[in-house]
Amino acid sequence: MRKLKAVIVVLGLFFLGLVVFYLMKQPTYSIKTEGTLYIVNKVSKSVTIFDLLKGKEVKELSITVEPHEAAFVKKLNSIVVTNYGVSDTNENNLTVINPTDNQITHKISLGKSSKPHGIIALKESNKVGVVTDIGNHLSIVNIETGKLEKQIATQQKFSHLLVQHPIKPLIYVSNINSGSVSVIDMELDSVVKIIPFTNKVEGIDISLDGSELWVTNIEENSIAVINTETYETLTTIPTGKEPLRLKFSTDGLYCLVSNSSDGTISVYDAKMKKQISTIKIPGKKNIVEKIVYRTPRPVGILMHPNGLYAFVSNFTAGRVEVIDMKSFKIVSSIKVGQMPDGLAIIN
Template sequence: MIRCLALVLAAASLLCGHARAAELLVGNKSANTVWRLSTDDGHRLGEFATGEGPHEIVVARGAGFALVSNYGAGSPGNTLSALDLANGKVRTIYLGEHGRPHGMRLLPGNTRAVVTTEASRRLLLVDVEAGRIEAAIDLGEGRGHMVALSKDGKTAYVTKIDAGTVSRIDLAQRRKTQEVAAGAGAEGVAVDAASGEVWVSNREAGTVTVHDPATLAIRHTIASPGFPIRVVFGADGRHALATNARAATLSVIDVATKKVVHTVPLAREGAEYRETMLGRAALPIGVIADPKRPRVYVAISGGDEIAVIDTKQWKVVDHWKTGREPDALGIVE
């Protein structure tokens, strides 16, 4: 099994006095690859071939694998790629009638995952080790896009861009219990580990909304102008980070005060960007915080690069080359 092999290799590495360097995984949507970059200096350590249009990545901490959703391009994708981080092999999980897989999260234990599928409008429960679908939960009208989990893994929260809503899914009962308006173009979603609050980035509204985890009632609305497309939390949980795709900025939000405390410019003056869904632009999308260094990484989709941000001064300090159209990011510790 993937997990057993990874544990054996990790133990051998420690006995020999060597620790595996941390890696940044980068999903390159137009190249159908995931690159492995060293978090020391961004040099490429290797790559995986995926299905068409790899959109999201989740990494199983300590289990030796990562999962990639293959959204497709001209035609809908219907697979996940399981990346064995120890031996570099790729296993394909087929989703059958459930096309356009997108948002994903691994459940506690790292053997099962939740996956949104836009084409079938379902939230799938997938047994990753067995490579089979356990359940397909009906999300109702609108296409579920991104998903986040409560800390205990019992509840999923799903955003719908077209409906501008966030839904609450009881995973034990396998049904949707609530759906409320968040804001126009609701897309990114993350759960604050400390409070359980659900944060949603609403790209058309230019806001980040903070929701009660039980009722989904909006507790706070925070302005984040310029098409906020993703929201995640920093490594210490003190800040929420929203990538503003049209403005090419990163909003740094103080979790306690619910106020933007820094706005980091991400477009390079004089840089040549290619055509994107927002025109010729930098188009920052994926964002992730390094758990061991004072850094945040942002995928600059229109520039085929990663912007490396120093969180001590909240400034871009480096750029690392990627494949074509980077989006999803993951950290391998």
């Protein structure tokens, strides 16, 4: 009987210690920097709005359908969210949020094209570019008028993410199922080149001078570096497992890649095209870490305009990891909704 009581006491203390440890390891935000961060939560069907200077949540705004990505249209001071829908429901619209009061102002239909995913604010404009997984269009939407101005077929399947050339009137779209990148000329309103790879290319970004396009392959675990003049592959760089996103730093010196299955973020020297650091998100060492942190799955990456921090959405853990861009270490975490993905910032 005494042995049984002793075992019960030991187990009780163990679980009490685990609970205390769990509470101590919950997301803590300890930095101070300017701006408001908008985090798109897929399963929560919401956008978490977080004040980066005060270090507190401003609001969790309901979107009613499953959203995926977001962009900030500076000219109109608007946040625009893509409404993707769940597996059996194909949504085809965008939600526009007014950051002044963080209220939804209106929605914009994308017509027959559905499951909008990737979105970018077009430079010096009141418009966004959106690509759709079904319909496979690049849609140009005027946020001020609420009108779908034009749609350009990507000529490929499962068009997912996009990036704009910093100088030329070109937009590059990664097509997952076709294993390709569509190069679209915005003056001609047509595809001028299809860059072929193997299936499952997804993450995409362009160097500051526009000379190189970096594209991740989530099955081959690699980055293809493309010359934007010749469309030739300059080199292929290995990554961790399932590299879903990549993003250049604001000064263009580094590139961050979220390795979703590894629970890591790789840091590359953009000029040397070599990995210089691996950032491990807590949660994979042992069963205790998995319980406390949840197994990490990094997805979206956003650079703060001040260049000091990067934000990475930790999909399964319901948090956003804040990375110091000088030390390449996680310096804070933000608790958000379920399955955060897209990120946008107002600075």
